[in-house]
Amino acid sequence: MEDDQATATDGQGANQARDLAQIAVIVAIGLMVALAGASGGRTAAGLGVHVWVAITAFVINWVVFVPSFAARTEHFYDLTGSLTYLSTTLLAVALGGPADGRSWLLTVLIVIWASRLGTYLFRRVRQTGKDGRFDRIKQSPTRFGMTWTLQGLWVVFTAAAAHAAIASETRQALGLWAAVGVAIWLGGFAIEVLADSQKAAFRTDPANNGRFITSGLWAWSRHPNYFGEILLWIGIAIIAVPALRGWQLVTLISPVFVYLLLTRISGLPMLERRADKRWGGNDAYETYKAATPVLIPRPPRRQ
Numbered sequence: 001m002e003d004d005q006a007t008a009t010d011g012q013g014a015n016q017a018r019d020l021a022q023i024a025v026i027v028a029i030g031l032m033v034a035l036a037g038a039s040g041g042r043t044a045a046g047l048g049v050h051v052w053v054a055i056t057a058f059v060i061n062w063v064v065f066v067p068s069f070a071a072r073t074e075h076f077y078d079l080t081g082s083l084t085y086l087s088t089t090l091l092a093v094a095l096g097g098p099a100d101g102r103s104w105l106l107t108v109l110i111v112i113w114a115s116r117l118g119t120y121l122f123r124r125v126r127q128t129g130k131d132g133r134f135d136r137i138k139q140s141p142t143r144f145g146m147t148w149t150l151q152g153l154w155v156v157f158t159a160a161a162a163h164a165a166i167a168s169e170t171r172q173a174l175g176l177w178a179a180v181g182v183a184i185w186l187g188g189f190a191i192e193v194l195a196d197s198q199k200a201a202f203r204t205d206p207a208n209n210g211r212f213i214t215s216g217l218w219a220w221s222r223h224p225n226y227f228g229e230i231l232l233w234i235g236i237a238i239i240a241v242p243a244l245r246g247w248q249l250v251t252l253i254s255p256v257f258v259y260l261l262l263t264r265i266s267g268l269p270m271l272e273r274r275a276d277k278r279w280g281g282n283d284a285y286e287t288y289k290a291a292t293p294v295l296i297p298r299p300p301r302r303q
Contacts, residue, residue, distance in 0.1 A: 035051060049091075054152075081154070085155055110162060195225040198213070199218065
């Protein structure tokens with residue numbers, strides 16, 4: 001019995017050491033992208049503004065992680081993500097000034113998106129009582145901590161092009177790039193908001209308990225909200241392009257990162273597995289899945 005307990009303790013210690021190593025790698029990757037974004041940008045206290053932004057993104061998440069782990073709750077996770085977007089973007093403006101029209105445009109778009117999404121997700125988790133993704137993760141300090149660190153990296157990566165442009169020494173008048181970017185952002189934002197509101201209304205109807213949504217935008221895509229989010233970050237990157245030079249162009253990884261994260265890592269794969277586990281084998285679900293694209297909207301194929 002004692003040997004079994006010792007083995008379990010050793011295994012837990014090895015897992016925690018691995019988690020801490022991964023946290024270090026995550027932070028290093030975020031700082032490398034921030035250093036690229038800071039190249040040719042303004043500085044503050046000897047560091048590039050973009051580096052300060054990245055440090056702030058991680059620190060905010062670590063600070064909120066401590067009481068969240070103590071209470072074993074994920075209720076403030078998404079809200080903290082939005083707070084991180086807001087804080088880092090406003091910090092970039094404050095340290096990277098004087099701000100031009102492009103800087104203020106990027107700031108306003110990110111503030112609108114982050115405020116809306118964070119409020120929506122916070123209300124949703126409060127109503128449902130929990131987020132099933134965290135059931136096991138929040139029991140481990142290192143695994144749960146890594147999740148909060150990843151959220152810091154998410155902010156650093158997704159807003160990288162915007163933050164680099166805001167703090168860039170290159171200033172150009174708004175033009176065609178900005179017009180195209182705003183149009184794409186508006187389309188993506190509208191799709192995300194509409195998809196979220198349709199799903200929220202569906203869930204509040206008691207008649208839909210235990211059912212899955214197949215109406216509205218959800219008849220055209222199984223994950224229209226994710227499509228909208230990818231689209232709006234493409235718009236942000238397009239607006240930022242004219243202000244980026246040299247190594248700053250690395251920050252255009254932003255929409256690519258959002259796409260890969262949502263379609264290959266934590267978004268679609270996880271939700272698709274959960275849906276298959278819950279409704280797999282159900283004729284209506286299998287028909288819906290076969291007729292409806294997973295991401296990019298199009299009229300569904302009727303079986």
